[in-house]
Amino acid sequence: MLTIENLTIQYDQTKVVDNLNLVLGSDEILMLVGPTGCGKTSILRALAGLIPIESGSIQFGSWTATPKKTIAPEKRNLGMVFQDFALFPHLTVEQNINFRISDKQLADHWINILRIDSLRNAKPDRLSGGQKQRVALARTLAHQPKLILLDEPLSNLDAALKDELRWEIRQALKSAGVPAVWVTHDQDEALSVGDTVGVLREGKLEQLDTPKKCYSNPNNPFVARFLGEASFLAGEKNAETNMVTTLLGETPTFENENVTSKVDLLIRPDDLIIKANEHGVGEVIWARYEGSSRLYAVKLDDESVVKARSPHENQIEPGTRVSLIINTHHPLAAFNKSI
C-alpha cells in the first residue's frame, strides 16, 4: 500500500505540488491527470526518489521517505516507465530487459506477453515508438517491482497505437498484480484505463474518485471541464427534493448540502437530445461533424450556450431553432452559481 501524506514539492521558490494526500490499494491503477504544469510528473519523480521533497512523507511497503530521510531510487522496489522510454542505447532489447535480473525466464515471460520476441537482439534505435514502449514496459515488469510508475507512457505515440497499447498496458499491469501510478494529460486515457482518477490543478488534488464519479459528479467546474465537454445551465435548486429547475425543465441532482438555491447545472453533450423545432428553446450557432456523431452549440433564449451531441444522420443547419431535452436517468451535478 502506498501512502502519501502532506507531500509538498518545491523548485526554487515555487510549489509545484502542494500538500498532497493519497492512498493507493494493493493492485489499483491510479491515473493522475491534469493540464501541463500541474505537478503530476513531479509527483512521480518524487515517488521514485529522483527529486527531493520539501515536506510530508511517502510510505510504501517497508520504507518511508521524508525530506530528512531520503531513500535512494534503487532501494524503493518500484519500476518506472519513462515518457521517452529511456532504453539504454548501447544494449540490445534483451540486455535492456535483463538489465539487473539473472532469471531469464522473467524476461522471457514478458517478452512473450508483449510480443517482442523477434526484437530480442535489436538495438533500441532501430525500434518504432510502439516497440520501444513495449520493451520499456517489459523491462520494468521483468524487474518485479512492487509499484509501477508510468510517466505519460503513450504521449510519444500516434493516436491509433495509443488505443491499442493503453489496453495492453492495463492488462499487463493487472496480470502482474502490482499497483501503478499512471500520469497522463489525456482525459480519455485517464477515464478508460484507471481504477481511480486523481485530477490535479496547480499542484493540488482537486478530486480523487472512480472514473465514473469524476466524470458525472465532479467536485467543481474545473474537473468537469477537464474531463470532457461541459456546458453549464443556470437553474434553481429545491433543497428538499434535490431537483433543479432550468430552462430545459426539471432534473434530479446529487445530494449536496453545500449547494444552495442558485446553481449552475453541469450538462454533458450526451445528456441532451436535440431536435429541429420552430417552437424550441434556442438556435444552433455552429455544428461540427465528428464522424459517428455531430456536435452542436445552441444559444438559448437566455443567451447562455450549451453543447449537444446527436447521431450523425441527424443533420441540423446553423440558424435553425431547436428543442433540447435532458435525457438522463442519473442525477446531474450542480455547482453554486458563479457570479
Place this chain on the structure above:
Amino acid sequence: MIRWPISYPFALIVALLAILPVVVLFVLASDSVQFFDAHNLKVLYNTLLLMFMTLIGAVIIGVPLAFLTTYIQLPMQRFWIVLYIAPLAMPSYLGAFTFYAAFGPGGEIKNLIGLSTPSIDGLFGAAIIMSLYTYPFVLLTTRAALSSLDASQVYAARTLGLSLAKSLWRVVLPRIVNGIAAGALLAAMYALSDFGTPAIMGLDTFTRVIYVEYNSFGLAQAAMLSIQLLVVVGLVLFVESRIKGTQEKPSQHLLFFPKPMQLTGMFLSTAPVIILSIILPLAIFFLWLWRDGAGHFDLSIAWNSAHASILAAVVAVILALPLAFAAIAGKLGRLLERIAFVGFGVPGIVMGTALVYVGLQLPFLYQTLGLLVLAYVLRFIPLAVSSIRAKTESLDGSLVNAARVLGANRYEALRRITLPLSMRGIIAGAALVFLESMRELPATLLLGPTGFETLATYLWRVYEAGYFGRAAIPGLLLILISAIALTIMLSGEAGVKTKLTKGPSK
C-alpha cells in the same frame, strides 16, 4: 537535503588545478620591477596589429570559401571541404618555417628554379602565414551560419526585385555577421597565442618577447608580459562570449548552379590558398628528404614526443571525466567546467612560464617529465572535456534515472550506463589531446627536461641552427599527425550531425 553528485569534488580539484597557472603568474609578476615601458608598448602594438591583420586576412579568405562550399554543389563536395579546412589542423610554425626557408634571396625557390622572390618575414609575413592557417575558423563558423539560413529569404528578395549580389549583401550578410565574427575572433585568439610563427618571422610579439625574457633569466618580467597577454586574450574571449550564433532549421537550402567556366574560375582563384598552406610545406619537406635523406633522424625523438603525449592523453581524460559528468549534473558543475576551460585561453608560452616557476618552487617537479605532462594536460583538457560532453549530452539523465529505478545504485549506473555511452567521446578526446601534445612547441621548449627533444622542439633547434635538411622527417611526421587529428575532428563533427537529425522528437 540533496546529495551532491559524486563528480563534484573531483571536478573542483581539477578546476582549482586549472587556475593554478594564472595564480602563479600573479605571484611571480609581483617581483617584476617594470610594469610597462616603451618597448612593452611596441610589443603590444605589434601583437595587436598582427591580431587585426590576421583577423582581416582570415575573413577575406574564409568568407568567400564558405559561400563557395555551401551554396555551390561541387563534385566531391566533402573532399573540397576537408581540403579547405585542412590548414587548421597544421601548426602554423610548420608554415612559417617552410616560408622562411622557401622565399627570399637565398631561399629554396631561388635555388631550385632560379626565381627571385621577396623574403617573407616581419609583421607582413607573420600576418600572411597566420591568415593562411586560421581562415578555416572563419570558413567553419560562416558555413554553419550560412547553412542555417533558409533559401526562401533570398528567393523573396529576388522576387521583390533585388539582384543576386544585392540580395546576398542585404539579406544574407546581415544574418551571418555573427558567424563570421565568431570565426574571426578564434583566428584572433590563435594569432595572440601562437609562438612559432612570430618567432620565426622575427616579429616582437608578446609570445616571442616572453621567450626572450625567459632565456635571459627574466622570469618575473616574462610573467608580467604573460599577464598582459592574458588580459588581451581575456578581452577577446569576452567579446566572443557575447556573440550569439543563429539556431534555425532551414526547410530548403540555397544552391547556385554556375556554368563550368565560372566554376573553374572560382577554383583557380582559391588555389593559391591551398598551394601556400599545404602544398608548399609538403614540397619543401619532401625536397629536404630527397636531398639530405633520412639517415640522421634519431627515432628516440619521435618516441619522446609519443611518450609524453600518451601520458598527457591518459591523464587529461581521467581528469576530464569528472568535469564532463559534473557539467551534466548541475549548475555548479557547469561553472567548474567553465573554470577548467581557462587552459584553452592560456597560450603555451604563458603556461610554460607559469609551470617553470612552479618547478623552481617545488624541486621534486623541476625538469621532470611530469611537469611537461601537466602543462599539456592543463592546456588541452578542454578538448577532452568537450569530446566527452558531446557524447554524454545524449545522456539526458533519464537513462541514469531508469537504471536507478531498476535497482542500480549510482556507481553501478555510472559503470554500466554512463561510462559505456561516453566511451567514444573518451577515446576521441584522448586522441585529440595526444595529437595536440605531439605538436605543442613553446611549453615543450620551456619545460622539457634537459636533453629531452620532441618532434616540435627538434624542428625548432634545426631552425635555430640552420640545418634545415634535418627538419624533413619531423616536419612530415608532424603533418601526418595533423592529418590524423583533422580526421578525428571531422568524424566528431559527423557525430554531432547525426545526433541533430536522429534526436528524440519532443
